[in-house]
Amino acid sequence: MFYHLTVTDDCNLCCSYCRAKMFDEEDEPAGSPGTIDETLTENFSASLDDLYRFLSRDADAVLTFIGGEPLMCPQFVQTVMDNAPVKRFMLQTNGTKLSALPAAYRNRFETILLSIDGDKALTDEHRGEGIYDTVTGVAKLLKSTGFSGELIARMTVAEDTDIYASVTHLADCGCFDAVHWQMDADFTGDHSHRRFAEWSLSYNEGIRRLAAEWLRRVKATGTVPKWYPFLSTTEDLLLGKSSRLRCGSGYANYSIMTNGKVAPCPIMVGMADYYAGDIRTADPLRLPEIPIGEPCTSCDIYGFCGGRCLYSNIVRPWGDAYREVCGTVRNLHDALCGIIPELRVMLDAGTLSMESFSHTRYNGCEIIP
Ligand code: SF4
Ligand code: SF4
Numbered sequence: 001m002f003y004h005l006t007v008t009d010d011c012n013l014c015c016s017y018c019r020a021k022m023f024d025e026e027d028e029p030a031g032s033p034g035t036i037d038e039t040l041t042e043n044f045s046a047s048l049d050d051l052y053r054f055l056s057r058d059a060d061a062v063l064t065f066i067g068g069e070p071l072m073c074p075q076f077v078q079t080v081m082d083n084a085p086v087k088r089f090m091l092q093t094n095g096t097k098l099s100a101l102p103a104a105y106r107n108r109f110e111t112i113l114l115s116i117d118g119d120k121a122l123t124d125e126h127r128g129e130g131i132y133d134t135v136t137g138v139a140k141l142l143k144s145t146g147f148s149g150e151l152i153a154r155m156t157v158a159e160d161t162d163i164y165a166s167v168t169h170l171a172d173c174g175c176f177d178a179v180h181w182q183m184d185a186d187f188t189g190d191h192s193h194r195r196f197a198e199w200s201l202s203y204n205e206g207i208r209r210l211a212a213e214w215l216r217r218v219k220a221t222g223t224v225p226k227w228y229p230f231l232s233t234t235e236d237l238l239l240g241k242s243s244r245l246r247c248g249s250g251y252a253n254y255s256i257m258t259n260g261k262v263a264p265c266p267i268m269v270g271m272a273d274y275y276a277g278d279i280r281t282a283d284p285l286r287l288p289e290i291p292i293g294e295p296c297t298s299c300d301i302y303g304f305c306g307g308r309c310l311y312s313n314i315v316r317p318w319g320d321a322y323r324e325v326c327g328t329v330r331n332l333h334d335a336l337c338g339i340i341p342e343l344r345v346m347l348d349a350g351t352l353s354m355e356s357f358s359h360t361r362y363n364g365c366e367i368i369p
Contacts, residue, residue, distance in 0.1 A: 001284055002062045002248060002362040004255040004266045007070035007077060008043045013094055016126045017156050017184040026189030030316035034273030039259050043073060046260030046279060054279040056085040064090035064364055066266050071097035078105055092364050095135040103145045111363050113154040114139060118166030139175035155181040157369065159199040163206035168213065171225060178226030180365040185325045191318040200324060204331040211335040215342055224356040228365040233304065234336050235357040238343060242303025246367035249310045250290030253362045264290040267311045274314070305329045308368040329368055
């Protein structure tokens, strides 16, 4: 099982699609987050003994540090890495404090997801002046000081993103092993301030170009670039497999909140009605599943999409405008279906193997943007 550990809600940045939105007026959601847990603390405050006891009952536990910015509490992260009965650690970070973590700890992460949005202008516009240089600098430092895990550029995509230019920039800049992107869409009640539907036309066109470019690279090299929204989706299309919610939230991936409660996903902070348990008492191997509901379960591409996002499915921050996001999922599906025949020809000819698609699922990449 995969677990996110919320180290702290604190962060040293104020990115445009995250903390900066706290000051905006919000549209009414169509759904409800339900009862809000008032006992959450800013920093992890549950007993570490309870955390270790909980994790020790799962022999395959993978622990991902997340925040806020988890490295606001570097000593806590090191303490958990020294003592938790877990073999595999991952980290989701904005990268600004990563160089201060000793290399002996940095190099133990199997995967690090570094937040960056594309080129310098775009990243600095959304995340703050100088952040692009800091993040690419720390990516180079990691590689030059013994980090041999997977380094994923984790992009947030909004209306000023040229998806083709941004993904190819990060794939080719020499800093990262993989690229993942997630749209800033249907996460907060901001639809009335956005021009998403208009922008999604150019985004969809960019996705079709990217799929063609991904195929071109596969043909040229015989290897599969790790562009996460294409990777497990295409692997499943080739294998004829359908998928549940691709981030794994609520059945393969759970989040341990700062007060020790277990939520289905790190964004569902404090949504007490959807908690799956508490580290003091829960059996990690018998956590209840938190399912996706309608309209996704009746959707004709549910087996491809998996429902995109459990949080959005429950809270419906964009109301009926969720359909605008579904249009991008359908476009992704159609773009990938369009390259399947050529991939099959390569597989049949032996110039490509299914092993080339292998990757770790539920590693923090949300897969469906
Ligand atoms: S495309 Fe939309 S309705 Fe269909 S499964 Fe995905 S999120 Fe749900
Ligand atoms: S995509 Fe998954 S991990 Fe991301 S907010 Fe939605 S449910 Fe949570």
